[in-house]
Amino acid sequence: xxxxxxxxxxxxxxxxxxxxxxxxxxxxxxxxxxxxxxxxxxxxxxxxxxxxxxxxxxxxxxxxxxxxxxxxxxxxxxxxxxxxxxxxxxxxxxxxxxxxxxxxxxxxxxxxxxxxxxxxxxxxxxxxxxxxxxxxxxxxxxxxxxxxxxxxxxxxxxxxxxxxxxxxxxxxxxxxxxxxxxxxxxxxxxxxxxxxxxxxxxxxxxxxxxxxxxxxxxxxxxxxxxxxxxxxxxxxxxxxxxxxxxxxxxxxxxxxxxxxxxxxxxxxxxxxxxxxxxxxxxxxxxxxxxxxxxxxxxxxxxxxxxxxxxxxxxxxxxxxxxxxxxxxxxxxxxxxxxxxxxxxxxxxxxxxxxxxxxxxxxxxxxxxxxxxxxxxxxxxxxxxxxxxxxxxx
Numbered sequence: 001x002x003x004x005x006x007x008x009x010x011x012x013x014x015x016x017x018x019x020x021x022x023x024x025x026x027x028x029x030x031x032x033x034x035x036x037x038x039x040x041x042x043x044x045x046x047x048x049x050x051x052x053x054x055x056x057x058x059x060x061x062x063x064x065x066x067x068x069x070x071x072x073x074x075x076x077x078x079x080x081x082x083x084x085x086x087x088x089x090x091x092x093x094x095x096x097x098x099x100x101x102x103x104x105x106x107x108x109x110x111x112x113x114x115x116x117x118x119x120x121x122x123x124x125x126x127x128x129x130x131x132x133x134x135x136x137x138x139x140x141x142x143x144x145x146x147x148x149x150x151x152x153x154x155x156x157x158x159x160x161x162x163x164x165x166x167x168x169x170x171x172x173x174x175x176x177x178x179x180x181x182x183x184x185x186x187x188x189x190x191x192x193x194x195x196x197x198x199x200x201x202x203x204x205x206x207x208x209x210x211x212x213x214x215x216x217x218x219x220x221x222x223x224x225x226x227x228x229x230x231x232x233x234x235x236x237x238x239x240x241x242x243x244x245x246x247x248x249x250x251x252x253x254x255x256x257x258x259x260x261x262x263x264x265x266x267x268x269x270x271x272x273x274x275x276x277x278x279x280x281x282x283x284x285x286x287x288x289x290x291x292x293x294x295x296x297x298x299x300x301x302x303x304x305x306x307x308x309x310x311x312x313x314x315x316x317x318x319x320x321x322x323x324x325x326x327x328x329x330x331x332x333x334x335x336x337x338x339x340x341x342x343x344x345x346x347x348x349x350x351x352x353x354x355x356x357x358x359x360x361x362x363x364x365x366x367x368x369x370x371x372x373x374x375x376x377x378x379x380x381x382x383x384x385x386x387x388x389x390x391x392x393x
Contacts, residue, residue, distance in 0.1 A: 046361035047325050047374040051307045052354040055342055056243070058296040059232060063222030066277070067213035067289040069185045074208050075200045076178040077101060088191040091215065091285065092183045099181040099192075099209055101200065106176040113169035120162035127155040187214040188285070213289055216282040219261065220246055220293045223273035229263075232297065233276070239263050243298040244278040248287070254296055256280050256287075306352050307345035309380055312360040313338060322352070323359040323366050325374055331359065333368040344380055 083100040086092055134151040137143045183189070190211040194200055200209065224233065233242060240261065245254035258280035267274045278295065280287070287293075312322050313336070324334045336351030352358070357374065359366045366372050 042329070042371045042373045043362070043365035044373045044375050045359055045363075045366050046377050047357045047372075048309070048312070048360045048377050048379040050348070050352050050354055050356050050358060051345060051379045053305060053307055054302045055305045055307075055347070056298045056302050057232075057340065058245070058298060058342070059224075059228050061222040061224065061295045061297065063220045063293045063295050065287050065289050065291045065293055066219040066221055067187070067215075068217055068219055068279075069187065069212075069214035070289070071184050071212045072208040073098060073181060073184070073210050073212055074204070074206050075099075075101060075181060075202050077106065077175045078200065078202045079103075079105065079179065080199045081194055081196050084192050084196060086189055086192070088189070090189055092186065092189050092212070094183055094186045096183045097180050098183055098189065099194075101179040101181065103176055103179040106172065106179055110169070110172040110176055113165065113172040116165040117162070117169050120158065120165040123158040124155075124162050127151070127158040131155045181209060183212060185212060185214050187212050188288070215285050217279050218282040218287050218289070219277050219279055220244075220258070220295060221275060221277045222293075222295055223268075223271065224276050224297070226267060226272050226274070228297075229267075229274050229276075233260070233263060244280075245296040246278070246280055247294040249292050249294075251294075254294070260297070305339075306348045306354060307342070307379070308348055308352070308358060309344075309360050310341070310346050312358050313346060314363065323363060323368070324352075325357040325359065325372065328371070329374055330371050331366045331368050334358075 079101040081099055082102050085097045085099065092098070131148075131151040131154070134143060134148045138145060138148045190213075192210055193207065194209050200206065233239060240259050242260040244258045244260060246256040246258060247254040258278045260276060261279035262277040264275040276297075278297075308322065314321050314323070316335075319335055320338050321333055321335045324332045326332055334351055337349045339347035339349045341347070357376075359372075360377065360379070
């Protein structure tokens with residue numbers, strides 16, 4: 001049905017009014033849109049300068065402790081043990097009496113030898129006087145020359161018998177001394193293998209009464225490979241100048257310092273190693289022969305080195321790298337070659353320069369090319385940056 005003029009006019013007016021209202025609402029909605037968010041500040045990251053130090057390269061080995069002196073105490077005279085003068089495992093000094101063997105038979109032997117010496121001395125005096133008379137008489141032709149010769153021979157025999165008797169007396173007195181079995185060296189004694197009332201025999205094949213090992217100093221023996229020996233020990237004029245550090249099995253570090261005492265005169269062709277022995281003080285007696293020992297041998301003269309913390313070193317497949325902070329606080333990727341660890345830090349043989357700043361904590365907030373807010377800390381100093389970061393909302 002065709003619209004009348006009046007209805008068409010009303011529809012056109014309504015559309016114009018709607019367009020006018022809509023055109024006004026659009027600018028109003030644009031004005032109410034939120035403003036663009038501001039960029040966040042750069043993250044704070046712990047940064048430390050590379051440390052330059054003078055160090056000595058160390059080589060690590062395993063070895064065993066050995067006593068400087070080890071003695072099997074054996075009786076030198078036969079007899080019954082009448083006393084034991086030490087406590088098992090005690091420390092003794094050189095000359096301390098350990099055992100007493102019944103001295104009475106040896107006292108009797110000394111007395112018999114003394115009597116023989118006295119008899120021999122009397123015989124010497126008699127033959128000497130007899131020879132003196134014979135020499136005066138032969139001058140007057142009272143006795144023959146043969147008689148004089150007999151007197152001289154008797155005097156010589158008496159003198160020889162006196163020496164023999166004196167030697168027998170010295171031996172008897174020595175045996176009497178040996179009834180007191182003393183410590184030949186200072187150290188720690190083992191248990192008594194023979195107790196009071198047991199009869200012991202003398203000689204090298206006799207069973208030992210006890211064993212004795214010296215305490216201080218003490219040796220640590222270990223095997224060094226051929227390349228290390230040629231590079232670090234053979235090149236030193238005096239092996240005693242090579243420093244050695246020792247740590248026991250229950251220690252994490254190396255608590256004792258010593259020096260190389262002996263290097264063997266031949267290389268074992270089977271194992272390709274040479275035996276080395278170091279010497280350490282053991283005044284407290286903690287170290288005993290047979291204990292396992294960890295050893296470090298100074299393998300070079302002191303030299304300059306760059307060092308960083310292990311936690312600052314990252315792994316990229318088969319490469320090691322650190323994050324270096326440039327002068328404009330941007331992070332850079334830097335490949336490095338790490339070396340041995342010393343005193344809690346890792347030696348870096350290439351890739352860094354002294355004084356360069358590297359990221360030591362917060363690497364998750366540092367990306368190559370990104371800008372950070374560096375917080376300078378000391379290399380190797382403890383910090384709680386990780387705990388602080390984990391508590392931030």
